[in-house]
Amino acid sequence: MKLTVEKKDLLNVIARAQNIVEKRNTMPILVNVLLDAKNKELRGYATDLEVSLTDEIPAQIKTPGKVAVNAKSLFEIIKELPDGKIELERKDNNWLKITQHRAVFNIVGISPEEYPVFPTFTTQEFVKIEADVLSEMIEKTIFSVSTDETRYHLNGVYLEIRKDKDGPTYRMVATDGHRLSLIDRKLPQAAVKASNAGVIIPRKGLHEIRKLLESVENSVEIAIEGAQLIVCHGSTVLMVRLIEGKYPNYQQLIPQNLKEHFLVQREALLSSLKRVSLLSNAKSKGVTFALAGGKMEITSNNPELGDAKEEIEIEYKGKDMRIGFNARYVLDVLSSMHDEIVRVELNDQLSPSLVKPNKDSSYTCVVMPMRI
Numbered sequence: 001m002k003l004t005v006e007k008k009d010l011l012n013v014i015a016r017a018q019n020i021v022e023k024r025n026t027m028p029i030l031v032n033v034l035l036d037a038k039n040k041e042l043r044g045y046a047t048d049l050e051v052s053l054t055d056e057i058p059a060q061i062k063t064p065g066k067v068a069v070n071a072k073s074l075f076e077i078i079k080e081l082p083d084g085k086i087e088l089e090r091k092d093n094n095w096l097k098i099t100q101h102r103a104v105f106n107i108v109g110i111s112p113e114e115y116p117v118f119p120t121f122t123t124q125e126f127v128k129i130e131a132d133v134l135s136e137m138i139e140k141t142i143f144s145v146s147t148d149e150t151r152y153h154l155n156g157v158y159l160e161i162r163k164d165k166d167g168p169t170y171r172m173v174a175t176d177g178h179r180l181s182l183i184d185r186k187l188p189q190a191a192v193k194a195s196n197a198g199v200i201i202p203r204k205g206l207h208e209i210r211k212l213l214e215s216v217e218n219s220v221e222i223a224i225e226g227a228q229l230i231v232c233h234g235s236t237v238l239m240v241r242l243i244e245g246k247y248p249n250y251q252q253l254i255p256q257n258l259k260e261h262f263l264v265q266r267e268a269l270l271s272s273l274k275r276v277s278l279l280s281n282a283k284s285k286g287v288t289f290a291l292a293g294g295k296m297e298i299t300s301n302n303p304e305l306g307d308a309k310e311e312i313e314i315e316y317k318g319k320d321m322r323i324g325f326n327a328r329y330v331l332d333v334l335s336s337m338h339d340e341i342v343r344v345e346l347n348d349q350l351s352p353s354l355v356k357p358n359k360d361s362s363y364t365c366v367v368m369p370m371r372i
Helices: 007-020 071-080 131-139 203-213 266-279 327-336
Strands: 002-006 032-038 041-047 051-058 060-063 065-070 085-090 096-100 103-107 127-130 156-164 167-175 179-186 199-202 219-225 228-233 236-241 260-265 286-292 295-302 306-313 321-326 341-346 353-357 363-367
Touching (some): 002 051, 007 203, 032 071, 051 203, 065 071, 065 085, 071 103, 131 179, 131 219, 156 203, 179 327, 199 203, 203 228, 203 236, 260 266, 266 295, 266 306, 266 327, 266 341
Antiparallel strands (some): 032 041, 096 103, 127 219, 156 167, 156 199, 167 179, 179 363, 286 321, 295 306, 341 353, 353 363
16 A cells, blocks of 8 residues: 555544544554555544444555554654645555655554454435534533443433424433433424434444534434444544434423423523532532522532532522522533523422523423432
């Protein structure tokens, strides 16, 4: 293998690849990126067996061939080289020689035959979705994904396509048992090709999709084939192995007909909660909301650190009430919103509460209370 390629093109491919390669070293082979040169293109492959990425860039191929090298080492070298053309050459011992002007690097590689079989797909059933819409849906749900590995079916976001009377809708849901996030976004009728059955997308896959979306200005194409989700944009293809298992009936976790509610300025509650939670219990992060008239008093107490209290104005006409929350859960919800006014619905100090934008019913969060 021998070729010449532009630095900026190569750097883009290797940067994406090194985000995906296996970091835990359970399979040493997976720290490598596979480079395949043929037909005037250099194609890069990276996988950790859960998330796989392939991308291609134009190159002047003198001799076609393949080589697998450490993704991090290759990225660090290419990043430090000046802009311009770089020559790559695979040596007989599978080392990769990198040359630019007077700079020459030789890095240890492995035989491409040792690289694991890369996933493929045959489906043409892709649907287009705006990059900013998909990115928003991920941002508004990923923080509620469970980190408990024993509850593997909760270690991702549940995605389903619902065919409502108003037209098709993408729905994303995530829960860890303590809080739940749900968002709906409308789809154009022509886009609906997927089945109504939902799928569970793992957390790492969602992080990689979000990174890909950061560089996309218009739309991406997605498809589901077997046990994998495929996301395409231009020459970049991201394949995510879906979590097998049945997602719980999340509708049962969403309380209905809550008796009380208050409206509050999101920024005021967010900043106040950040301050008061500094003196909350380090593990439980517990804070108390005391509602009375048009005021809410937020308090925290930690015998080892001290206590804190702050009062903010709210729009509330219900009965006086005290309710405890894990501050981090409420902060995550508020940080995912961009609306000026937030609506909080509740029954009593033992029942789950709803937090949502005051004028947007398509985004709902459930937060379980803490005993106080």
